[in-house]
Amino acid sequence: MLQELAIKNFAIIHDLALSFEKGMTVLTGETGAGKSIIIDAVGLIAGGRGSSEFIRHGAEKCTLEGQFAVEGNPATHALLDKYQIDIEEETLIIQRDIHRSGRNVCRVNGRLVNIATLREIGESLIDIHGQSEHQELMHSERHLNMLDQFGDEELIALKRTYSKAYQEYKEIEKTVLNSQSSEQELAQRVDMLRFQTNEIEMAELTVGEDVTLEEEKNLLSNYQKIVESLNVAYGALQGEEYGGVDLVGNAMSALETIEDIDSSYKRISEIISNSYFQLQEAASDILKEQDQLAYDENRLNEIEKRLEIIQQLKRKYGESIKDILVYYEEISIELDNILNRETHLSRLTEELEAIKKDLVKQGKQLTRKRKETANQLQTAIQEQLKELYMDKVQFEARFLSAKESETSIYESGLDHVEFYIATNLGEPLKPLARVASGGELSRVMLALKTVFSKTQGITSIIFDEVDTGVSGRVAQAIANKIYKVAVHSQVLCITHLPQVAAMADNHLYISKAIVENRTETSVNKLKDAEQINELARMLAGTEITKLSIEHAKELKDLAYKEKQGNVNQA
Template identity: 65%
Template structure:
């Protein structure tokens, strides 16, 4: 089953030994191979920085002022990315996400998502929904017991998520009610002081006698008074021009109206002239009357201006104390009147909260128990699924169990959290007869790599479209274990785009796409080059990985056989 590309394009400029590099990535499994120090891990580091990894000016190429990283990702079908972009008001087109990060020599980081500036925390939140990087020492989820419950829930699928969401709604109602109940159980003295303060505020607002739109109307009136002289001068000048004692505009237009009206019967167009001039004449007469009336009514009142300024200052003081607008102050008044009523009838209110809290606590316990029961069933299925994966990774003697810590039913509400009552941790026994112990304490690096691969094989089907990057997770293995790891990585690539740095020919042979990383010296500077290998070139590279520096006819034949066997294995895996 092929999935869409998540990481589609990557551009790297002045990053470590990379001067200027642009890469296009495909679906399925892509391996990156090459000599040590050629820049394979540098490319993965660049992708990690686009996902919100810790940046440093040490990444900047020697002699440059900054490095620039840019990635084009697809988020089609990835609801987590959609939700986060919407939450942070970041626009997106065509389901694309463009992430750019500039690291400057002075340590400044500039991050953009779809052109919008974001901080590192936001970049990390969104980046983690697009890219999942696993290196030799990067098994964060497995090594963090607090993440184990989320991993179990992820395996539970939609039915568990629905039950969990239902529990979360009740948990939120319970905690809010509990907080309110505790607040209302404070000392009598505190409530008396609170009541006095609220009554003072209510009285203060009532005495203010604030009116809707009062401030806007006062500002308009103040503006008229402050511009009184300018307005009077303009109106006088306009009135004199229209209807002054000599050569006023209206009389002249009246003469024009009389003259043109005398010929309006001769031709239709003269009648139009006459109508327009007559209309203008009567309109100007009317506006002249309005201007005169306005001037008669206007009066400058300095006392009124002082009163307005005092009232506006008073409204400003009220806004500073109770709200940003008169409407907000009135809403605050309604809120404190409700609280005054509750304080004056505190006993009834506390009793009602107690009844409500008891109701939510019972509902929370019922929903929490249902959630716990579902997790117990899902844990058994997860253990069985992981054991099947272990068999294929030659770890059939290893036992992994989901350990549920015992719950104290008498104290269960105080230990409830937003994800339920359960606290779990993955336990493991690596050899028969050994007791189960916490995974984080007993698993070796090689075992962690294979355990993580087993889980990724299972979880990749439910994680959505994510780029999963394996950075030399196959280090220290060989033979049949190496082939088993190659098969697992390919299985993950059936559901997620996979990029894999490897030194194992078995893994390289299983790839859908092969990028060869090399370094050259140009103008006494080391630079990284990347080439997508054709089929014959892939054979030569796999032969080099098998034999080392000297490639013989025999190693070429061995490489061809390994690739042919990989194709057979891929067909089997695809048709399962």
Template identity: 70%
Template structure:
């Protein structure tokens, strides 16, 4: 429920703080005092569209803040959890600043959120109904969601089961439609994949072969240089005249003659000896390598041609031979799938038929639940209309597709039903679409009847009625007051009203006035005590001149309202 509301620099409101109680609260006052401005502020906190025009003249920004208790609102808990907003104390603080540039800053429990998130969470907290909100009833597409909202757990389960199958059905249908409409594209795709597959297959690539051939190419390309270097190396080490190994051998012999005299000489002798034998081994290896070398120009050309083939494939299909082979595996699988498309298409077609059959069966079950729910809703609405002195009005939930679940049945995300509310305002008249024949007064009372029925299951923390009682009086006014109070038994209700009967029924009465402070107009609000309540109700009854008779009438109206409330509570 809405516990506190703070408004700063909003329209003609300079700085206003309000506290609200549970049950039914009415806001009354002279026209233009700012009653609807307060509701506009609440609407902005619920994610309504903001504008710099809301900012009080001369101010940089307006600041709106509200404190809600959400102890009995699980849907809000889930949304806050979804968006990572802390909810440990079971309270929600919403703040919205609107700057003169038109930019809005929104926070929930101190966390910055977008307008879209604010709206989603706000709609779970606040339900605002004004005279324009009656238009919801004028849109037939809103009638089915209203019916589903009234449904029990079984209906909701059937609807969820249906929608799960519907998602899969739509996916299959898209695949089916794509397959049918893209036949030419598929043929082109097959041609391209076939060419690519053949090109890679003919190359007979082997992992690692490119690296080996690059090494062999280097050797063949530098054959002469390698032979010359090996020959020079061998001659220097072990040539016929003055070679390095002989000189090292002479040094080794000389040092060995004195190694027994000192450990240092012995160590040097060991090093020279080791080098001598290593150089002999190296010379042998050099000679062997030189003698084994042979130049094959044909092999070099073959390698260069093979590497060029690999490079061309790499430009098309991957950065390495391994990547090309991986791509080959992928396109081979796709090609097999596409080449078997007739078999696959037939399987897809059969699966789509099966899924549609299953969907229609689920649609029938959902439709059955809806029709049972419609009977209960019709009865509940009729009872409420009777109490609103519309007992001659007939209300019916009309199913536009009575022959549901045939092959020609339209399938929607919501089910197979198309629903519209029908009424017959006068006896003897046929039922017709509500949107085409209902008057403004009838729409107002129909909306209130629906809200009375739905208030038990809707789970909204606060419901606001903004002058929904305009244009009625007498016993109808009292009936409307009773209905609003009945809604307040399940949800906190804030109601702007001009009807004394509605004001007399309220648990809390806030009086809105405007005053000139300095040279500026400001809105003020105060909670009325019992004496002030009677005086305000008397003003609503008689206008500006309050007499002892109107005060007595107001007192009587309050007493009657208390009796009505006791009767409702029973």
């Protein structure tokens, strides 16, 4: 749910900080005070399309920041894991800066993200529904997903199993299509693969040989330096006149004569004695190395040529000999598949048909479950529409046949589902997006939101004047429906209807004033008495009367009773 919202230099808002709570929060105020601007700000935090036109006049950028509690929202957590965004104490902070140049800077918990990632995360947190924003209902391709949202764990498991089989099917299908490429392309590919396999085979590579060759090359390249250094070292240790070993031996002999006199002499004697024998061993090792030294210019040339061959292959086929040999195995298999493609293609085609057969079987199981779910959804929607005084409306989640669909196999299953509706008794069912009016769509969407709010997972739902153009009992029905959604999800609602405002758990009043020749928007959280006054203003207009106050109190009391009933039903 949305906990905090900070807005700076956005439209007519200079600097504004808001706190939101659970349940249903309404935003009311005079037209133009900035109610929709606040919702626009929330939409931009959720990844909506930004523009430098949003920036307050005279400022170089606007800054929007929202804090969300995401406990119990697995969809958001999955996205945070996907994009490796850390989260602590189940709190998510989203910040978006829009610069005058048009540049957008978006951060999620301090990590920079692009607009697409922000939008993906935002859609798991916030659902904004305005009077002209019926996107899900107006796009029939989204209806199947909406139906699945209503499904139970069994439907989810069937979708997961089908999806896994579908991915396997598509991978093999891609392989089959590649195998059916034109003869000219295959011939060119064969020529290239033969050249590459022959080149690698002729090199007769061995893992690690490049390291061994480099070491041997290093020795041969530094032969003269090694000889000179060994000679100097051996002369210093075993020189005929002043050999270091003999001199240390003299010191050792001298100290051995007094080592029994004092422990300190014994300690020094032991150190020199150990050094003497170590130096003798070192001198012997140097002599052996000198005897083994041999310079072979031809061998050095051979090594350099071999290393050059290996380096050329590395540039073409991999960073190491191991990588080259792995590549060799891959292209050898591919070459064999092409040369024996008829056999391989026949095997793959049989495998593809077997998987397709199993995929269709799983798809039919998924379809049967979806049709059960569709019946339950239709019943639930009809009940909600009846409460919205649309009891004559017929609603159906219709499964289109294969003839009406482009193909019988989809990534999401075998089904193409579209919502159909008949708004008047005796009329045939027609596609919802082409039949319903704006007001009817609003009520249908409210019915869907009420049904889906328990399973949807969205933590914050925003209704932006969806009650425009209604009154009387329909207004009260809409108010009840919005509150029912708020029982399971945080709801923010901009409204001009007192019936809706009366249902609020929290009431924010938006106003504007002129400060230093600039329009400023402010927000006040209304207390009980202030709520009554605002309801009276909404009922009576500009002049609040004693009668409108009484009516407002009555409306608030009725709303309280209705809310208690909704909570008990939940």
